[in-house]
Amino acid sequence: MQTQTATERKRTEGKQRRTRLRTLHDFTLRELEAWAEEQGYPRYRARQLFHWAYQQLTLDYDAMTVLPKAMRTELAGTLPISGLTEVRRRITDDGETVKFLFRTTDDHFVETVLMFYPDRTTVCVSCQIGCAVGCSFCATGLGGLIRNLDAGEIVSQVVYAARLARERGRRLSNIVVMGMGEPFQNYDQVMRFVAIVNDRQGLGIGARHITLSTAGMVPFIDRLAEEPYQVKLAVSLHAPNDALRSQLVPLNRRWPIAELLEACRRYVAKTGRRVTFEYVLIEGINDDERTAAELARRLRGLLCHVNLIPYNPTPAAPLFRRPGPERIERFRAVLEHYGIPATVRYSRGVEIAAACGQLRAQEEARRGRSRIGFVRGASEE
Ligand code: SAH
Ligand code: SF4
Numbered sequence: 001m002q003t004q005t006a007t008e009r010k011r012t013e014g015k016q017r018r019t020r021l022r023t024l025h026d027f028t029l030r031e032l033e034a035w036a037e038e039q040g041y042p043r044y045r046a047r048q049l050f051h052w053a054y055q056q057l058t059l060d061y062d063a064m065t066v067l068p069k070a071m072r073t074e075l076a077g078t079l080p081i082s083g084l085t086e087v088r089r090r091i092t093d094d095g096e097t098v099k100f101l102f103r104t105t106d107d108h109f110v111e112t113v114l115m116f117y118p119d120r121t122t123v124c125v126s127c128q129i130g131c132a133v134g135c136s137f138c139a140t141g142l143g144g145l146i147r148n149l150d151a152g153e154i155v156s157q158v159v160y161a162a163r164l165a166r167e168r169g170r171r172l173s174n175i176v177v178m179g180m181g182e183p184f185q186n187y188d189q190v191m192r193f194v195a196i197v198n199d200r201q202g203l204g205i206g207a208r209h210i211t212l213s214t215a216g217m218v219p220f221i222d223r224l225a226e227e228p229y230q231v232k233l234a235v236s237l238h239a240p241n242d243a244l245r246s247q248l249v250p251l252n253r254r255w256p257i258a259e260l261l262e263a264c265r266r267y268v269a270k271t272g273r274r275v276t277f278e279y280v281l282i283e284g285i286n287d288d289e290r291t292a293a294e295l296a297r298r299l300r301g302l303l304c305h306v307n308l309i310p311y312n313p314t315p316a317a318p319l320f321r322r323p324g325p326e327r328i329e330r331f332r333a334v335l336e337h338y339g340i341p342a343t344v345r346y347s348r349g350v351e352i353a354a355a356c357g358q359l360r361a362q363e364e365a366r367r368g369r370s371r372i373g374f375v376r377g378a379s380e381e
Contacts, residue, residue, distance in 0.1 A: 026152030054202030128181025
């Protein structure tokens with residue numbers, strides 16, 4: 001008899017998870033129509049479901065009064081709307097930033113941040129539980145990757161955020177995939193997520209209002225350039241040379257800066273859209289004027305914008321510090337001097353641990369599941 005090892009079994013189960021549409025939030029409208037017919041419901045019921053899920057932002061079938069009672073009961077038993085349950089909500093910046101912590105059906109935690117600005121309302125969603133990339137300054141990376149999120153689990157984060165925005169009389173306008181995880185290591189589910197939230201029959205978030213942020217997985221930058229969706233690309237650069245970048249972002253060893261910037265140039269040539277570079281400023285590591293000048297030289301001639309993110313201290317890397325405001329401003333000024341547009345972006349919600357992966361780490365620790373021990377210092381890289 002053939003027996004599977006535990007690892008093989010896990011892999012098979014993982015594959016099965018991926019191919020099954022598990023919740024209402026996992027379906028595109030077209031798939032939902034096919035599914036409804038298969039289940040013996042009239043096709044138009046799918047549109048009604050989609051409408052209630054995304055225009056009414058309903059998380060409970062009972063509230064979908066347009067559907068017959070029997071159908072609501074049946075659906076509640078066969079197709080959950082969302083795979084996420086909200087377990088915690090923290091509010092800061094005078095209510096301008098809200099951090100959600102969700103639990104998945106397999107008992108993991110997912111973070112989402114909703115940010116209110118005068119001219120827009122942005123949600124920052126996670127696409128994985130943990131992350132395999134392991135950047136030395138990032139709380140998410142320290143525990144490794146637990147699993148990819150399904151498209152529906154990413155969609156659900158947006159729905160929860162949109163509901164809260166609506167309570168405040170605001171409409172969710174922008175999505176950034178900059179929470180936990182590397183979107184290009186979960187490419188198919190992330191693109192499925194884009195298709196669902198972009199649908200005008202549903203949330204109708206324009207592709208240009210959706211940003212995917214990558215640590216620099218070159219082949220997927222080329223792949224994204226071929227997609228019909230005009231989503232925005234952000235690349236986490238953090239350093240202008242390989243010696244430094246490989247210390248901060250381990251996958252730089254596989255796709256060094258020259259290759260990464262070449263891919264970005266191809267992307268701009270193909271799409272006509274500019275690339276945003278994210279650059280986390282860490283005191284004494286990558287924040288001096290010479291490094292700024294080196295960065296400017298490397299980016300010359302590339303249609304781009306640099307977002308300078310002052311490092312958000314995390315117990316994950318206790319030796320790293322945020323530079324003072326003068327140093328940050330000097331770095332920005334050097335880039336500007338060389339003609340590279342740059343903006344300083346203080347990440348929202350610092351005091352509610354809104355940096356990547358921190359709230360989840362706290363929750364895991366609180367429950368005594370310290371998979372994500374805060375032990376690895378920056379010096380070990
Ligand atoms: N994995 C993707 C997207 C998620 S991380 C990526 O790396 O681009 C989103 C951004 O938050 C990245 O630019 C990342 O470098 C940054 N980040 C992670 N930890 C941070 C911290 N402690 N302080 C400031 N920025 C951080
Ligand atoms: Fe992963 Fe991004 Fe964190 Fe790096 S910064 S470990 S790629 S989530």
